[in-house]
Ligand SMILES: *[C@@H]1O[C@H](CO)[C@@H](O)[C@H](O)[C@H]1NC(C)=O
Ligand SMILES: *[C@@H]1O[C@H](CO)[C@@H](O)[C@H](O)[C@H]1NC(C)=O
Ligand SMILES: *[C@@H]1O[C@H](CO)[C@@H](O)[C@H](O)[C@H]1NC(C)=O
Ligand SMILES: *[C@@H]1O[C@H](CO)[C@@H](O)[C@H](O)[C@H]1NC(C)=O
Ligand SMILES: *[C@@H]1O[C@H](CO)[C@@H](O)[C@H](O)[C@H]1NC(C)=O
Ligand SMILES: *[C@@H]1O[C@H](CO)[C@@H](O)[C@H](O)[C@H]1NC(C)=O
Ligand SMILES: *[C@@H]1O[C@H](CO)[C@@H](O)[C@H](O)[C@H]1NC(C)=O
Ligand SMILES: *[C@@H]1O[C@H](CO)[C@@H](O)[C@H](O)[C@H]1NC(C)=O
Ligand SMILES: *[C@@H]1O[C@H](CO)[C@@H](O)[C@H](O)[C@H]1NC(C)=O
């Protein structure tokens with residue numbers, strides 16, 4: 001924004017000057033930083049008035065798509081693949097992305113001179129070098145195709161300054177003739193290896209997975225796909241010493257849940273220390289990873305310090321969770337970041353997460369304090385246009401219907417009547433877009449998103465019933481298809497039906513081959529033929545195998561043939577289709593897989609083997 005002086009000097013209209021001075025005067029007179037527009041005494045959720053005694057106003061905080069440039073821009077980005085490295089590691093890698101974009105980057109012209117040619121040639125390969133500002137020799141250099149992403153380059157961790165935990169780095173890219181140049185910055189985090197029994201957890205920014213190293217993994221980095229629940233502390237503490245309890249932490253773990261997220265009761269010292277220590281010991285013993293929730297205390301830095309001190313030596317600690325729906329309750333916009341910075345000074349070894357409840361409310365500010373973003377979109381058996389709890393209509397500027405800006409079942413939004421799960425997939429896609437607009441983490445990588453499926457029912461709340469087991473599977477699988485790298489449903493204990501189905505899915509997502517594929521290869525949305533727009537499919541190709549997840553979003557059986565188009569080259573075809581989850585019946589058909597008819601809310605998780613072929617055999 002130009003300075004005031006600029007306006008004063010350049011404004012051709014004299015009336016502007018008093019207007020600006022007036023604004024300055026009022027800004028100083030009122031609150032220094034008014035974050036929300038609610039008048040005093042007006043309760044808000046996601047910035048909106050929701051009581052029938054109050055009227056609607058624009059909540060603000062909305063993130064808009066940036067304006068598009070008329071010509072393509074080259075958006076050079078790079079970042080270390082892992083958000084941290086340890087000093088006992090020798091090498092790391094950089095990810096270099098050079099997408100053409102219409103919203104960010106620098107001018108790109110598809111033309112360059114090269115040695116030995118008198119005429120310009122297309123500019124299709126970008127030369128780059130990556131430097132630390134503290135060393136004259138590059139850490140890495142090479143070439144990447146223009147408009148490619150995910151290019152990986154090895155670098156020596158030993159050539160970083162060893163006395164720094166954080167080394168600023170930069171990349172310079174150029175066309176072969178050096179006339180078009182690009183620049184970006186990032187940093188490498190290098191930490192001492194731990195000398196206690198505690199764990200280190202980090203994020204693979206290339207595919208978004210979390211991985212952990214500790215005595216439990218024999219200090220080998222182990223990728224984890226979390227599949228579990230927020231869990232009642234009351235349930236944990238009441239079963240922990242009760243020999244007659246039929247369900248306890250041991251049955252929880254043997255159900256397949258690989259992490260646990262205890263829900264803290266209130267108070268600035270929320271958990272009973274003695275019981276919590278006992279809980280942590282059992283988690284260490286069971287290799288049950290802990291997502292440590294500080295929802296009531298994350299704005300109290302003293303309390304954070306106290307709580308973190310008792311966790312450090314436990315190998316089962318996986319990550320922190322600070323704010324629970326800070327956007328819903330309209331916590332101060334700097335709260336998540338302040339908390340994040342404080343946690344970092346005490347423990348740089350574990351990522352920090354938080355959940356957002358609103359569809360589009362100060363996304364940038366609240367997510368600035370997180371490494372992992374969760375979304376909790378609850379569209380089952382909810383009325384999105386009228387709030388039975390507050391007796392008001394709900395729309396983009398008013399009301400709280402339990403699912404912010406959701407449209408399930410709303411006749412004004414026909415796609416959401418047709419597909420009753422669209423609010424979930426749209427929310428994940430929204431979060432991916434917002435991150436694209438604000439360039440997510442430093443260097444432009446996307447922070448991982450985890451999903452919180454609806455696995456509860458409170459009588460008298462916004463929701464009319466329990467989700468079914470089938471709906472639960474759809475809600476989990478759909479999120480994974482749209483990029484979720486962890487599932488933590490709200491909440492345990494849940495219904496028997498949900499418990500059984502999620503247990504089976506959790507066991508599947510603990511299998512080494514599944515974890516390796518979903519957290520070790522790029523996700524691709526797959527094209528579907530047939531299926532009335534209600535089939536959602538994604539695939540992860542790893543070598544000659546593709547994991548395919550197909551979700552039928554219809555509540556009724558579909559008789560017709562459904563066909564999924566796999567992104568294979570013309571010299572490849574499907575050899576066989578195996579079934580990890582769901583009914584048999586998927587068959588190979590050239591480069592596609594097909595099934596005659598799908599049952600209500602059917603989910604298929606398939607192991608598709610592909611092979612090379614030639615000539616007519618490719619179409620067989
Ligand atoms: C908002 O509603 C509350 C009661 O819920 C009332 O006390 C207050 O005066 C209302 N404020 C405005 C500005 O309407
Ligand atoms: C997009 O351009 C319009 C018109 O020039 C402007 O009013 C608007 O603020 C711009 N939006 C963004 C996000 O920059
Ligand atoms: C650049 O031009 C070449 C030759 O016309 C074309 O093959 C290539 O796709 C173009 N690349 C981009 C990024 O526009
Ligand atoms: C750049 O890549 C994107 C995504 O792969 C593709 O959709 C787009 O057409 C490409 N642009 C050019 C100019 O090749
Ligand atoms: C990394 O270090 C090894 C041994 O110290 C050396 O041989 C190698 O050339 C270095 N690689 C790079 C990219 O600097
Ligand atoms: C263990 O590591 C911590 C943190 O790096 C360090 O302060 C401490 O001195 C180390 N202790 C031993 C015994 O090496
Ligand atoms: C914590 O729990 C233990 C065991 O149930 C109990 O004896 C103790 O009084 C509790 N401590 C507090 C501070 O409530
Ligand atoms: C913050 O936490 C500390 C330590 O638990 C506690 O003594 C203090 O009362 C808390 N402050 C607030 C404002 O809750
Ligand atoms: C955080 O924001 C609040 C206003 O919401 C302000 O009062 C406070 O000073 C800010 N804190 C810091 C450390 O910037």
Ligand SMILES: *[C@@H]1O[C@H](CO)[C@@H](O)[C@H](O)[C@H]1NC(C)=O
Nearest residue numbers: 055056393394395396397398
């Ligand atoms: C939302 O509903 C309120 C109350 O009926 C109404 O005043 C407001 O104009 C509506 N907002 C929009 C964007 O339609």
Ligand SMILES: *[C@@H]1O[C@H](CO)[C@@H](O)[C@H](O)[C@H]1NC(C)=O
Nearest residue numbers: 382383384385386408409410
């Ligand atoms: C939501 O509730 C309103 C008021 O009771 C009702 O008119 C409307 O049909 C309901 N919508 C749905 C989708 O159930």
Ligand SMILES: *[C@@H]1O[C@H](CO)[C@@H](O)[C@H](O)[C@H]1NC(C)=O
Nearest residue numbers: 457458459460461464465466
């Ligand atoms: C839900 O609450 C209503 C009103 O309090 C009650 O009539 C109904 O029986 C309750 N339903 C269940 C399943 O508990």
